[in-house]
Amino acid sequence: MNLQVVWFKRDLRVVDHEALSRASLLGPVLCFYQVEHEYWQLPDTSNRQWLFIRESLFDLAEQLQNIGGRLVLFEGNVEVALKQILCNFGHFTLHSHEEIGNLWTFERDQKVARWCRQEHIDWREYAQFGVVRPISKRKSRFKAHWDEWISRPPSTVSDNSYFINAELPSELKLSNLPTLVTYDELDCPLRQLGGRTNGLLILESFLNHRSERYRGSISSPLTAESGCSRLSPYLANGCLSLREIANAVLLAQKKVQNSFWKKSLHDYYTRLWWHCYFIQTFESNHHMEHVALTSAMEKLDRPFDAEKFEAWKMGRTGWPMVDACMRCLHAHGWINFRMRAMLVSVATFSLSLPWRPVAEWLAKLFVDFEPGIHYPQIQMHSGMSGNKTLRIYNPVNQACDLDKSGIFVKRWIPELRDISHTWIFEPWKSKGYLKTGVKSEGGSFYPAPLVDFEIVHRTAKAKITELRAQHNIIAAKGFNEQNQKRSRSSSKSSRKRKATDDNERNQLSLF
CATH class of the missing domain: 1.10.579.10 (DNA Cyclobutane Dipyrimidine Photolyase, subunit A, domain 3)
Structure with missing residues (x-):
C-alpha cells in the first residue's frame, strides 16, 4: 500500500481531523508540519501568533504519540520537504485540509498543486469549515450547506492505522523549534496559551459557567474578557474543530434549564454560522x-x-x-x-x-x-x-x-x-x-x-x-445586511425585539 502523508497546517489536532482520518484508512501514515519562515515575514503575521502555534505543535506531537504516531517537522519550502519524503519513501498520497488563508498561502498551495501534478502525486483536500471551495461546487444555499456539514459525524482515526515513525535526515527536532521567527514591536505577556489541551479547558469553562453571561456581556470590553467564549485562537489554528464546538454547544443547550442561558448558547451557536459565512465571503472575494x-x-x-x-x-x-x-x-x-x-x-x-x-x-x-x-x-x-x-x-x-x-x-x-x-x-x-x-x-x-x-x-x-x-455605489456581494438576516418569527414579541436584535446582529460579534 502507498504511503499516506498528512500535511498539518492550521488544523493542529487529532480529533475530528478528516485528512488524518481518511489517510488512516488507506495505508501507513506519515504526519508532518512545515515551519515556513517566508510566511512569518509577511506584514500580517507576528511572533505572538507563532508562539501560540509553537505551543500547539508540542500539544499535537503528544496527541499523535498517544495514538502511535509522530509529528515530523520541516522548515523552509514545503515542496523541498515533499521531495525528501518522495526520495525516502517513494510514491505517496498527500492529505490536508483546505487552507482559506491569505494570498501567500493560496499561492503556496498553487505551487504545491503544480508539483504534485508533475510528480503524479494525488493531493486530497478536505473542508476545514462549513465552506465550499470552489463556490461552484456548492449545491445548496449557504445556510443549508452549513447545517448539513455541521451535522456530519466527527472524523475518527482508524483503530488499524499504522504510522511511519522513522526519522528523516533533514527534519527539525521538536526540542529545536525556534521561539523567534519574526520581530514583534510589542510583547504580548497576557496572551492565551496554545494547544488543544488549553482549548478544551477554555471550552469547558465557557459551556459550564461563562456562557450563561454571554448574551449581554460581549459588547463591553469590561465584561467580554470572561463573557466571550475566548475560543477564537483555537478555532483559527484548528486546535479544536468548529464541528465539535458546535455539537458541544447544542448538547449544553439541552442540559441547561435557565431560559436566558439557553438563549446565550443559541446566540453563540449562531455566531459559529457567521464565522463560516464570512470565511465563505472571503473565499468568494479573495482579492479583498x-x-x-x-x-x-x-x-x-x-x-x-x-x-x-x-x-x-x-x-x-x-x-x-x-x-x-x-x-x-x-x-x-x-x-x-x-x-x-x-x-x-x-x-x-x-x-x-x-x-x-x-x-x-x-x-x-x-x-x-x-x-x-x-x-x-x-x-x-x-x-x-x-x-x-x-x-x-x-x-x-x-x-x-x-x-x-x-x-x-x-x-x-x-x-x-x-x-x-x-x-x-x-x-x-x-x-x-x-x-x-x-x-x-x-x-x-x-x-x-x-x-x-x-x-x-x-x-x-x-x-x-x-x-x-x-457613483452608483451598492454593497459588495455578501455584504448586504438586509439579505444576510436569517428568518425570524413574526410574533409580537419578536417585533418588539427587532431593533435590539438587528443592532446586535449587525455588530456581528463573532466571539
Missing part, C-alpha cells in the same frame, strides 16, 4: 486582502499620516476608550469584536487613515488572526464594502455606554487614574487641559485628541454622500 471591494470608496481622501498612525497603533490618540482598547490588545492579543470595529472605525473615519496599514497592524496583534474574518470586517468597518450603514463609532459615547465607571479605561491608561470621573472619557475638558494634552494630579501626561470628532464625522459623512451621488 489588498483591494477595496467597492472601488469608488477608494476615492475618499485618506492619505497615510505617519504621526496619526503611530499615535493610533500605540494607544495615544487622546480618546481614552480607543487607547485603552489598543493597549489591552497589545498585552492580550485579543479584544472583543465591538472594540475591534471601533478601532478600525476610528483609524479610517476619524483619523482618515488608509485601511491597508490599519488591517496589517491589527492582524499582527491578533493571536486569533483569521484572514477570512479579518479582511471582510476591515472592509466593512472602514466603509470599503459599500454598505449603506456607516459604522462611525463615537469614542466618547462608546465609553459612556460600555465602561460607565471608567474601570476599563483606568486599568489600561494609568495617566488618567487621578482624573475625576466627570472627565475620565473627555480629559481634555478638565481643569488641567493644555493644548498638547492633559496632566493629572499625579503629574502623568495624556495627549489631547488628534482631531475634533464632530468635525471629522460631519466631513466624512458629507464626502461619502457626495461619492454616492456621483
Whole structure:
C-alpha cells in the first residue's frame, strides 16, 4: 500500500481531523508540519501568533504519540520537504485540509498543486469549515450547506492505522523549534496559551459557567474578557474543530434549564454560522486582502499620516476608550469584536487613515488572526464594502455606554487614574487641559485628541454622500445586511425585539 502523508497546517489536532482520518484508512501514515519562515515575514503575521502555534505543535506531537504516531517537522519550502519524503519513501498520497488563508498561502498551495501534478502525486483536500471551495461546487444555499456539514459525524482515526515513525535526515527536532521567527514591536505577556489541551479547558469553562453571561456581556470590553467564549485562537489554528464546538454547544443547550442561558448558547451557536459565512465571503472575494471591494470608496481622501498612525497603533490618540482598547490588545492579543470595529472605525473615519496599514497592524496583534474574518470586517468597518450603514463609532459615547465607571479605561491608561470621573472619557475638558494634552494630579501626561470628532464625522459623512451621488455605489456581494438576516418569527414579541436584535446582529460579534 502507498504511503499516506498528512500535511498539518492550521488544523493542529487529532480529533475530528478528516485528512488524518481518511489517510488512516488507506495505508501507513506519515504526519508532518512545515515551519515556513517566508510566511512569518509577511506584514500580517507576528511572533505572538507563532508562539501560540509553537505551543500547539508540542500539544499535537503528544496527541499523535498517544495514538502511535509522530509529528515530523520541516522548515523552509514545503515542496523541498515533499521531495525528501518522495526520495525516502517513494510514491505517496498527500492529505490536508483546505487552507482559506491569505494570498501567500493560496499561492503556496498553487505551487504545491503544480508539483504534485508533475510528480503524479494525488493531493486530497478536505473542508476545514462549513465552506465550499470552489463556490461552484456548492449545491445548496449557504445556510443549508452549513447545517448539513455541521451535522456530519466527527472524523475518527482508524483503530488499524499504522504510522511511519522513522526519522528523516533533514527534519527539525521538536526540542529545536525556534521561539523567534519574526520581530514583534510589542510583547504580548497576557496572551492565551496554545494547544488543544488549553482549548478544551477554555471550552469547558465557557459551556459550564461563562456562557450563561454571554448574551449581554460581549459588547463591553469590561465584561467580554470572561463573557466571550475566548475560543477564537483555537478555532483559527484548528486546535479544536468548529464541528465539535458546535455539537458541544447544542448538547449544553439541552442540559441547561435557565431560559436566558439557553438563549446565550443559541446566540453563540449562531455566531459559529457567521464565522463560516464570512470565511465563505472571503473565499468568494479573495482579492479583498489588498483591494477595496467597492472601488469608488477608494476615492475618499485618506492619505497615510505617519504621526496619526503611530499615535493610533500605540494607544495615544487622546480618546481614552480607543487607547485603552489598543493597549489591552497589545498585552492580550485579543479584544472583543465591538472594540475591534471601533478601532478600525476610528483609524479610517476619524483619523482618515488608509485601511491597508490599519488591517496589517491589527492582524499582527491578533493571536486569533483569521484572514477570512479579518479582511471582510476591515472592509466593512472602514466603509470599503459599500454598505449603506456607516459604522462611525463615537469614542466618547462608546465609553459612556460600555465602561460607565471608567474601570476599563483606568486599568489600561494609568495617566488618567487621578482624573475625576466627570472627565475620565473627555480629559481634555478638565481643569488641567493644555493644548498638547492633559496632566493629572499625579503629574502623568495624556495627549489631547488628534482631531475634533464632530468635525471629522460631519466631513466624512458629507464626502461619502457626495461619492454616492456621483457613483452608483451598492454593497459588495455578501455584504448586504438586509439579505444576510436569517428568518425570524413574526410574533409580537419578536417585533418588539427587532431593533435590539438587528443592532446586535449587525455588530456581528463573532466571539
